[in-house]
Amino acid sequence: MAERRSGNRLAALDGLRLLAALMVVIYHYVALARPWGHTTDTIFPTAHMAAQYGWLGVEFFFLISGFVICMSAWGCTVGEFAVSRLSRLFPAYWAGILLTVVVVKTWPEFASLHGWDTVITNLTMLQGGNDTPDVDPVYWTLFVELKFYLIMAVVMLFGVTYRNCLILCGVWTAAAALAPVLETPLVTEFAMPQYAPFFIAGIAFYLMRRHRPNAILWAIVILQLLLAQRYIDYRLATNLGKAAGDALPTWPARLIIIAAFALIGAIALGAFDRIQWKWLTTAGALTYPLYLIHLNIGMTLIHHYRDQIPAPVLVAEVTALMLATAWLIHRLIERPLGKWLRTTMRRGIDDVRQHVTPRRGHARSAAPQSPTASDTAHNDRPQPHARTFESV
Template identity: 45%
Template sequence: MSVVVDRPTQQLRTVPVHRHRPPLRPERPRLYAVDGIRLLAALMVAVHHYAGSWRVDRPGNAVWGRPVSEVMPTVFRFAAYGWIGVEIFFVISGFVICMSCWGRGPRQFFVSRVIRLYPAYWFAIVFTTAVVVALPGVWERLSARDILLNFTMLQSGSGVDSVDGVYWTLWSELRFYLLFLAVVATGLTYRKVVVFCCAWGAAAMLAPAAHFAPLTLAANPEGAWFFIAGLALYLMHRFGQDLLLWGILAMAWLMGQRQLGLRIDDFEHVSGWRGSVVAFTGFLLVMVAIALGATDRLRWKWLATAGSLTYPLYLLHYVAGTTLINRLQGTMDARLLVATVIAGFLALSWLVHRYVERPAARVLKRGLEGAFGRVRGA
């Protein structure tokens, strides 16, 4: 994802440009470090689901048959915090979406999101359903009509279960895209993105307090502050740091640590608040370093390939992977089994990226651009 930087506008005598927006920084190369962090976050989530969640730590669970903390006590202590990879995804998504949309219109934004999200997602639905049908006993298969609705990616908004539980994050992503589309339609600038961050943050705070369900649904208070952190970090990267951006990032951290605690209380019962905050804070500091140029010299091109595996790996690993572990546990050391399953899904993710995502993206892009051309002509 190369960074495209606008040329500085010629300064006028009457209204200096710097009063409207900070000066642009010189153009920078692709941020390979972000690709690496994306893959690391996906691996954290996978290890958590296999060896660190409360679901696999219950007696008689369907994956290991006994608490995973007894099977792999040392791995469990670290894997219990792997769920934070989801919040890392949200921050990176805010950063990358803002970067990729700069200088583009709503049509380009819409097309880019469709071709990026749907091909691997459709494959994952078919693949996961096939695994559940072929290897029953761990997960229940949804009804045909619910599986079909999953292809829209809107099942969470319709009160329908997902084929794979990890798809819940896509519902947060879609709401972020819908909100950010309004800013993209007007043309992204430093001021507009800052205003958007402040307005979205205010809505995420006020809507739940007012018990206003429609605004709460749109504002997505569970994920809003993580996306906002990513937006602020990208503005730092593009325009340089200032006190306002540091203030937005600090507010995102403060609100984010609260959301981490709520998630532990409601879902992730095996990890502690302090450890999760330390891990999340460390990640944010790494992202600050990336935004301010500390990793610009990193040129490991294999990280770009690694980053491309992240989305398919995330979509494919959970239901299918825990089903395989159920069938294979006892045949080898548990730690080796987890590593083998993850390696297998990394290989499958590369195949999906190479032979599903890329060809399907080209076809969808041509079709959608042709359709939008007809709309303009009409």
């Protein structure tokens, strides 16, 4: 089955990433009481109701990530995938940590640090695995993403193919469905039952785009949409507290999830292929640094100026400032440092290959060797879509 539309950049996904990020930003700035000192229903009587569901932007991110990471991993070796991910994630992340530490240490009125050992551990992005507090609470999603990358890396060892992706979807669905009953910490940790439906559906949507939709892929998507409903009450309680979560209706969250599936499905089917607005590329580039810096820094500013600037104006100004700062991080840090990291890591991989290959071939004849079957298979793989689009 031939891949379709292989040369198109999916600009619509860039726009959806920014939409998801802004959902999370508005949720934190408008729905939560902490930066304002009291509940926000009297400050934003109408916007408050909608903003309470903005945490679903995270689920939207995971759905997009399933699509994009499957696309990025296709035709890659594990080493190439690792270089791509590390050079993409860490420059803006390190900048976000540095900026957050500076702001929190300068104005410790909203958030505080748990010690420099916490900051240093956060630099690894592995704090979620050793029970170290996050420098900024939004970093918890990064560890979820890292586990997804590890799962994809395992698939890559066997080859990212249509068949192997279907096997992944089936095995992961079973593990996520059984994890609450098995009560095995390791299974639960990697099956991620609350978030697995979004990653798995994203993978299935990408397979639709690459290999055309069919009954099996639609069945996977519908099953994940149904399984995603299971944890809406849990997510409401986690984000808003049990009392507020119990009081809120769940139907808006269900509609938002359905809308997210529908939008990614439309992209998979090519409905938005004609959308190639250049500003969407910039919008997508801002998403990751915006997500990293908006919470503790933005809420500190809101807390500091809440009695001096009208609330709607303050939210608009802080959001605009966060977007401008995200653009600066992208242009001045993320792009140049990411490029340097990619070059350095690729050079390191090449050095390893140069040292390993001669040893393996030392006892062999000096005659040219014909390509192996695995080499031929690798070279014959369809090349992925342009890898300029990356996931959060």
